[in-house]
Amino acid sequence: MAEKSGADILVECLMDLGVDVVFGYPGGAVLPIYDALYNHPKIKHVLVRHEQGATHMAEGYARSTGKPGVVLVTSGPGATNAVTGITDALMDSIPMVVITGQVATQLIGTDAFQEADTIGITRHCTKHNYLVKDPGKLANVIHEAFHIATTGRPGPVLVDIPKNVQVATAPYRRPAAIAHASYRPQIDADPVAIETAVEMLAAAERPIIYSGGGVINSGPEATRLLRELADITGAPVTSTLMGLGAFPASSPQWLGMLGMHGTYESNWAMNKADLILCVGARFDDRVTGRLDAFAPNSRKIHIDIDRSSINKTVEVDLALVADVASALSDIIALWNKRGHEKADLAEWWARIDGWRARRSLDYPENGAEIMPQRAIADLYSATKATGKDVIITTEVGQHQMWAAQHFGFDGPNKWLTSGGLGTMGYGFPAAIGAQMGNPDSLVICIAGDASIQMNIQEMGTASQYRLPVKIFILNNEYMGMVRQWQELTYESRYSNSYSDSLPDFVKLGEAYGWTGIRIEGPQELEAGIRQMIDTPGPVIVDCRVAKLSNCFPMIPSGAAHTDMLLDPSQVEGTLSDEAKALV
Amino acid sequence: MMHIQEEHKERHVLSLTVANEAGILARIAGMFTARGYNIDSLTVADITDDHAISRITIVTSGPPKVIDQIIAQLDRLVPVHKVTDLTDNGPYVERELALVKVAGTGDDRIEALRIADVFRAKVVDTTIESFIFELTGPTEKIDTFVGLMRQLGLVEVGRTGVVGLIRGKEAV
């Protein structure tokens, strides 16, 4: 058999695996791979401006298409720059494969030029990682890496390839299907547990479905089944930040997001429910609040493909270790077979309607300033009116929470946000990745004035590849989320949370060949948004919003769901040391 | 003022079979430190003819909920084949080997030898003024022996850490 170089084997594998785009940045230790790419025009390479950008682009691509995102970076600083995005993908269960160059095998350990212990550094921020020392093993490792990244609980997998392994040759044969010796994710739930789950659901008087990112990880079938389950049981549905879109926001059964900045009705319903069905969510501390007061009178069923998510923070009564789609389809089938009818939940819904009547997402308006919530609501209605497929990404902060609260998502894979790591600098590159994967969609990054500066260099990338992404900055001249916490817990001592020396975002856009738009007051809002949507090519919008708005509702850290704050008048401005010690 | 509280801990012996590949120990040990779990001891050696699989025995301690998490976290590491909690899995045998150096003369030396005999420790090195004892047994037995030797001229101790297997004819 003819031999191929390690670099050619890698590229061959990527093609066999259906990879059509790679986000990367060259350097000495990956030059052989870049040379191989030169001859394989079928794989599109997106040249980023910073390796962190490449990782978030890969995440955005992955979350919006359901396919793994692929990153290619050089050794040393290339690899270390990628670490934040790799960790982000681990926390949010995003399938990603990262190829890093490494110094030649005989140089490893000698503090060679641009040597970093990439495997050591990324061991605990990847789902798995590999150092490949033999080109003959490369093909199997690459195929295995994609298998591990995309199955079970998805996550980032890194393959470190020394430069001499890229140059040396070996025979290449496309590997057979992966039958891994020790890695075997459990797909189907125990049938006995399914029976118990159905009985518990049928007996519930105050059920609630708490769905999460795992529904989106599981795929479109899981989303469909979630809707079907809600339909046949009549149960209300809430979701985590990561799960938005899996259940349609337009459904009357939708309660809105739960947790720290979730709605009054969803948090109270969680608190008063007698049965919680957790579907692909992980009882994160932003969701549970004070653990000993979390849903105290409920029985809990947890569907999760990762056994370590079960009983990690909240103990549940019934665990279904399974893929969401498989477990939901088994539950629905058995529910129907047993002839269960929708229970009479009228009383439960009446209570929920009582909580809804508090209208927890309302906000005050004075006509002089743009309220950030209004900007999101208008953005939502204007984009909806276009009839286009809309994908929203966010940075991290208040704007992210307002987007989660005021933008309605009716389908999965349209909402891309950094939940677990909360990475400022995620949203804009994620939008570029999403646009690469969805050329015809309207992709908008909702940003804050501080976050957007963390990967703003990627404006050049969008220009280079003619990607018509839109950046919509809610410019409050503050790191608003930090300022809000300082207001609430440090008696308004605004230590280093003012965004001083902001650039002129309009001129900055123009410098990169973008269109820049400034929206200064409520009367300009609608037209500004319209102009953004109608302008072909990339657009950056500097939307000046009220500077000191706070994001409500809010469950202060360490508090119970029932201690939710609905508006600033309930804020005391100080906090105990115990509460201060929690993030 | 705020103080940090400790929780009640239980000792558990975990037996793992893992792929014998580079970095596996770092992966496991690092998972323990990253998540704040305890390792009281850890032993590893490959156990198959083709050197493909190693057995790792870990002695850990924590509240029952944490032990559960430790097992789940170990189980999800890609190269880990199987995790068994020996402590919770019926009767099992655990053994540790220690080398214990004791220096002394006169009555102390005679007493050390006598105790070694009671514990069935072997003398594996001797000079006029010292012994090295080799002792195997469960951790407590070794702890007790070392405690007694402390009063009789203990110089230093080397211990392997625990290995364990379930009793009976089945494999874990």
Ligand SMILES: Cc1cc2nc3c(=O)[nH]c(=O)nc-3n(C[C@H](O)[C@H](O)[C@H](O)COP(=O)(O)OP(=O)(O)OC[C@H]3O[C@@H](n4cnc5c(N)ncnc54)[C@H](O)[C@@H]3O)c2cc1C
């Ligand atoms: C500033 C800020 C504020 C925040 N406030 C809130 C808030 O108010 N409310 C909120 O909800 N979040 C909030 N978050 C996000 C929060 O930190 C967590 O990221 C989020 O709650 C986790 O979502 P999740 O439980 O759906 O889990 P994910 O992180 O999406 O994890 C998915 C779970 O599903 C499992 N899974 C994956 N694939 C499958 C499959 N195929 N089948 C079955 N199971 C699967 C995984 O094992 C995992 O347990 C905030 C974040 C930031 C940055």
Ligand SMILES: Cc1ncc(C[n+]2csc(CCOP(=O)(O)OP(=O)(O)O)c2C)c(N)n1
């Ligand atoms: C990389 C990183 N550093 C720091 C933080 C902490 N942090 C969370 S929100 C925030 C402020 C964000 O400000 P901005 O982007 O202007 O958004 P706003 O809250 O004003 O909407 C900061 C600093 C973070 N999440 N990520």
